[in-house]
Amino acid sequence: MLRDMGIRREASTLGDGELRALRAAFARAYGIRDERGYGYFAGLHGLPLPNECPHNRPLFLPWHRAYLYLFERALQDLEPGADLPWWDWTTARSHREGLPAAYRRDPGRINRNPLSTGPVTLSAADLERFRDEPINQGALSDGPAPWTLRDPDNPDELPRAATIRRALDAPTFGDFTSLVEGMHNSVHGWVGGAMTLISVAAYDPIFWTHHAMIDRVWYLWQIGPRGRPPPEHLLDQALTPFPMTVRDTLSLTRLGYGYAVDVAG
């Protein structure tokens, strides 16, 4: 039976029930060690090897769309109504406050917000290799079962709406991908901590809402005047390790979710 279309909402507009479902789904996923759990999905992006994500390649957008789709489905198996939100880092609010409130640490000594940090379920050997690199200091907390850290930059350094508009004006899929991936890179660097590194970025819950924004921008380009499918030779390429090709990612209706096109007020 077809389920109702899921609507991904902007992270600052989530209602209490939506936020409760999302937090419950993440918290439950953290406790599952098999291929339904958080560690499995986060690990597909970097560590443990193999590193599957195709950055700096034309498959960047389709691969991450498949990635989010399968992760969101896994969350919804745990908690119906757990739709992935998108974080619009171009809004005045984001340029004033930075991270969406739903993803910040609880004030006070005890943090109970599962969206503010994620567990990093790497083997002792992988953790040792990761920590042996001095440039990775500050990405993860100490100890054998670390959690992700952040160290955000000045909010006004986040990408601006004008940059999105330039991307939406891109005449080809390759041009568009390159512009969007550049914006994407800058936000990874802006968040700091684990998000600055391909190897562990996906363990931070903000990763998914950042990528939902990227996915939404692709959707806006697809339905806009410049939008067109990826080049023919890409369409039947597999998006390893997912059971999907590029062609399978092109219709959000087929994937059962959608985005608000505009948010006013």
Added chain:
Amino acid sequence: MADFDATTVSTETMTRTATLRYAGGAAFTRADLVFLDVDHGHSSYEVRVFVNNPAAHAGTGRTEAEGYAGRFHVFGHGGCFGDVGHCDVPPPSTDPTDLRPAHQLTPLSTYLTVTAPLNHLLAGGAALETVTMLAITLPPRLADRAPTLDFFLFSSVDLRTYHTPETPS
């Protein structure tokens, strides 16, 4: 085109400057600086680009008056986590039956659109002379950010201009 090996390094400002002369020519509607074979194996980093300002440094304002032309960001892998040889990038395969994807650390190509700053130079009667690149690390800790000459490795940078005629509406 300016090769990486032909760039001038300043250890004082931690910048790399390429000589890239362009005094204008055919009309263009877009101009890109294209960087080939950029390394992305280490920390993430940002590259700020200045035209005709070889003295630019980390404190230089990101303004047109200072020759600031824009910036781009590289998302780094954070090191090599495999066994010996895992991060050695093989040369591109010429075997048409080799369907394997490229190695994850295959250097990337990227570009920075510099239409407005180039037009600004040319409109003022100047020519493009130099492109100065300042790479700043984006490590996990904000306080650890610093200019670097180590991470931003590439094979060449060149300027490409394009002309797209207006489509009648």
